[in-house]
Every structure is written in C-alpha cells, then in structure tokens.
Amino acid sequence: MSYTVNTLRSLTRSCEQMRDRVKSVVFKPEDRKVLDLTFGPGVAAELVGRTPEALAKAEKEGRLPAPKQLNNGRRYYTLEDLTQIREALGIKVGKAPHEDAVIIAVQNFKGGVGKSTITKHFADFLALRGYSVLVIDCDPQASTTTMFDIQPETLIDKEETLGNYLSPRSVFDDFPAAIHDTAWPTIKIVPSSLGLQDAEWDLTSTLREGGQAVREGLQRLRIGLSSVVKDFDVILLDPPPAMGFLGLNVMAAATGMLVPVPARQLDYLSTIHFMDTIADNIEVLEANGTPVDYGFIRIVCSAYTPSKPGENDMWKMMQATYANFMLSQPVLASEEIKNATQAFRSIYESKPSASHGTYQRCRENLDAVFGEVLQQVREQWPSKSISGLPVDAHGSVPA
Structure with a gap:
C-alpha cells in the first residue's frame, strides 16, 4: 500500500474514532439519537x-x-x-389518501449553501406538525444521512440502499426495501451510502445501450417513488452537487424545487449558471421521453446576516431579481443552527445553546421560512388548496 493511500486510510480511521466519541457523548447512554421533546x-x-x-x-x-x-x-x-x-x-393535516406526495428537490450545485441543513430542518418542521415525510439522500457525501444518525460507511455492502436500487442491475420492486426508520415517528429516510458513487457509473453505462435503457436510467428514482408516493405527504430529495445521472434522476422525480442561495455575490452569480444548467438538463430529460413539470419553484436566501452591508445589498438584489419566486423570509445565520448541527441535530431537536431568546428567534425564523414552503406544498393538493388565500404554517383547523 502506498504512503498516500496508507495515510488517507489512517486519517479516515482517526476521524471515525473521533466521530464515535462525539456521538457517545451526544447520544449517551443509548448511542443512538433519542427524541426527548x-x-x-x-x-x-x-x-x-x-x-x-x-x-x-x-x-x-x-x-x-x-x-x-x-x-x-x-x-x-x-x-x-x-x-x-x-x-x-380527527385532525388530518396532510393530503387526502388518493393524492400523491409533493416531491421537493432541495437543489443547488454550489457547496456550502445550506442544502442538507435546510432538508433536515424542513423535514423536522413538517414532522412536528403531523406530516408524514420521506427523506431521500441522493448525495454520496451523505450529510443528511449523518444528521439522521445513520453511518453511511456501514451501508456500503448493503443491498437495501439507494445506490443498489439505482443500479440498472436491480429491479424496480426493490425501492421500498431501501427505506429506513429514523428517531422521528413520522420521518423515514432512504440513506446515502458510499456505493451511491458506483450507481452513477452504472447509470452512465446505459448510454451505450441507448433507447429504452437510457429512459429507464433517467427515470429509475421516479419509478421507485411511484410505489410509495401515496404513503407520504412530502418527499424531500437532497441531490448531489453535480448534474450527472444521479442529478438527472432527482430532476426527473421532483414535482417542486427549493433553491437555497446565500446572500453572497459568488453564490448569486453561480446560481445563474445553475438555473441555465437545470433548464438545459430538463430539455435533455424531455428529449429522452421524460417530461418534467414542477408545481412550484422557490428560491430561499440561506445563512443571511442582515448586519453585514454586503449581504443586505445582495438580499435586496435577490428580491428584485427573483421577485415572486423568492421566499419573503430569509434563513438567518445563527450559532444555534451551527451548534445543533455539530451535535447531529436540528434546532427542532435541540435545547438552547445560548440564551433562550436567541434560540426562540432562530426557531421563529425557520418556522416562517418553512411556513411559506408548506403553503406551496398544500397548494399542490386539491383537497387542501386554498388558491389565492393565505394558508397558515401549521395546516391548522379551527378550534
């Protein structure tokens, strides 16, 4: 074994040991996340x-x-x-039994925009309010999987994974087997694993076969979700940061898109390329017999610090640029979110790390942001839609 490989393996083992030590403190004595809410x-x-x-x-x-x-x-x-x-x-907040789940891709190609953090927090927000949620981690980096207390490296040889299902060698009936429980009673997850990188190569190989094989390669996730789409209210997709066959599968499966964009100039400029690339790839999907039509597209300003003049200017520019496609509330940068994430939790699972007031302001901000997204979700269900009227953030019914 070469020096480089040996060093990287050694560093990996050291990181894994430290991670386990951190988790033993955070989750003791169960060594698994337990909700104490x-x-x-x-x-x-x-x-x-x-x-x-x-x-x-x-x-x-x-x-x-x-x-x-x-x-x-x-x-x-x-x-x-x-x-x-x-x-x-008899309080039913979600869709009617005959309606389909709304499938949301939380997508942006640029790293560090808050994609996984938003996915995790939105899932927990929905679960608190009684919605049934399926989270699908389509990113080999597996940040969302880790936040739900699943170790991706333990799944590399497992057959019940997204990577195994997406392989053209699997059958379409295998998808439900990839769904795992979480600490939340109403949230389930299809975790990412290291094997998901191999699925990208397997899917790309369908290009040599052409025709039906390519169409199936682009639609594998969509076909898999069709078997469970009535079992959940909302399905959240956390895509990879690049547009290969994995990314195309996410785009083909989604029925709505949420785009996190920090109020920073480089992130704003990269989003121009992102939007153009998404449009180009949807045209590729449609040219290959995979029509795509989203019920909504919304941009959310993420990790925003209003006291920074540059970010305040960018926030105003984003509002002018995206107009009605922009959520009116940005996700405010907060140490509470950072501290909760370091403990493998969301704000909704954690206690205040600083003052109660700071924690409460953070939660109220997230509630406002996700309440806007939930309004878009409910508009996709005829049984819940109140077109043109405000829909409250909790899907509540009169007392």
Whole structure:
C-alpha cells in the first residue's frame, strides 16, 4: 500500500474514532439519537392546530387524556401525545389518501449553501406538525444521512440502499426495501451510502445501450417513488452537487424545487449558471421521453446576516431579481443552527445553546421560512388548496 493511500486510510480511521466519541457523548447512554421533546400547552395546541382552551375542554370532557405533569405542576405533552391528540380529534393535516406526495428537490450545485441543513430542518418542521415525510439522500457525501444518525460507511455492502436500487442491475420492486426508520415517528429516510458513487457509473453505462435503457436510467428514482408516493405527504430529495445521472434522476422525480442561495455575490452569480444548467438538463430529460413539470419553484436566501452591508445589498438584489419566486423570509445565520448541527441535530431537536431568546428567534425564523414552503406544498393538493388565500404554517383547523 502506498504512503498516500496508507495515510488517507489512517486519517479516515482517526476521524471515525473521533466521530464515535462525539456521538457517545451526544447520544449517551443509548448511542443512538433519542427524541426527548416536550411541549407546554400553548405550543402543543399551536402544533396540532387547536387553542389551549379547546384542548383543555376536550380533556375535561374525556375526549383526550389529561396531560402529563412535572413535580411543580407544569403540564406538558410529548411528541407521541401530539399524534394521539390528532387521532382523537380527527385532525388530518396532510393530503387526502388518493393524492400523491409533493416531491421537493432541495437543489443547488454550489457547496456550502445550506442544502442538507435546510432538508433536515424542513423535514423536522413538517414532522412536528403531523406530516408524514420521506427523506431521500441522493448525495454520496451523505450529510443528511449523518444528521439522521445513520453511518453511511456501514451501508456500503448493503443491498437495501439507494445506490443498489439505482443500479440498472436491480429491479424496480426493490425501492421500498431501501427505506429506513429514523428517531422521528413520522420521518423515514432512504440513506446515502458510499456505493451511491458506483450507481452513477452504472447509470452512465446505459448510454451505450441507448433507447429504452437510457429512459429507464433517467427515470429509475421516479419509478421507485411511484410505489410509495401515496404513503407520504412530502418527499424531500437532497441531490448531489453535480448534474450527472444521479442529478438527472432527482430532476426527473421532483414535482417542486427549493433553491437555497446565500446572500453572497459568488453564490448569486453561480446560481445563474445553475438555473441555465437545470433548464438545459430538463430539455435533455424531455428529449429522452421524460417530461418534467414542477408545481412550484422557490428560491430561499440561506445563512443571511442582515448586519453585514454586503449581504443586505445582495438580499435586496435577490428580491428584485427573483421577485415572486423568492421566499419573503430569509434563513438567518445563527450559532444555534451551527451548534445543533455539530451535535447531529436540528434546532427542532435541540435545547438552547445560548440564551433562550436567541434560540426562540432562530426557531421563529425557520418556522416562517418553512411556513411559506408548506403553503406551496398544500397548494399542490386539491383537497387542501386554498388558491389565492393565505394558508397558515401549521395546516391548522379551527378550534
């Protein structure tokens, strides 16, 4: 073994050992992520789309069990309690059973734009509000997979992976086997693995065969999702940062697109190339018998620091450029997000790392951003669409 290879292997082992040490501290004693989320009456009522008074009345009438209490008498609810409340009161926030999930690609070719962070946080935002979510990590770097506490290197030889399914050697019925549970009861994931890089080569090889083989190579993810598209409300795709066959599969499978763009000049300029490339590749898909038509395309300004004059100017320029395609709320840069990510968690899973006020402002900002995206999602379902009228961020129903 050469010096270079030996050194890289050694560095890899050292990194893996340190990662395991970090996880043993973060997740001890279970060594797996465990959700320990509790909600006061006000927050719980907001998340299920009722008022605190309505919940208290239902509890008094026996339609709901009494909430749990701490020694100091403070009432609280768990994530499981929220699910039981929705079931008991007949609160259905997602699509109708006959409707398809909205499939969103969180896409941008440039690294460091917050793609995986937004995917993870949006999934958790939706799950808190009762939506059923499938996350598909299509990036061999596997950042989203790691955030959901799955070690991608353990999946390299597994048959139940996205890489295995995307290989032309697999059959289309294999897709559901690649779906894994997460710590969230209503979030499942198709994790990335190191073998996903091999799938790119396998898919590219279909070019030699032409015709039907190429069409199937471009549509493998779309065909796989067709077998589960009614089982979830929202399916989130975290694509690779390049437009090969993996990226084309994502573009072909999606029914909506969310584009993170930081308020920085180079990121703004690279997005021009990104948009042009996406359009070119959709034309390639359509020329190969794979029509693509998104229900919505939205740009979100990510990691924005309003106190920086340059970013403030770029934010104004982005608003002028993208107009109605731009979310009105940017994702604000926050140490809370950075600290939560370092602990393999989202803001929605973590406790404040600084002041409670800073943490709360961060959550409120994310809620506002994702509430806008959720409005676009609900507009895709005829049973939930309220065209031309505001749709609240929680998919709530009257008390």
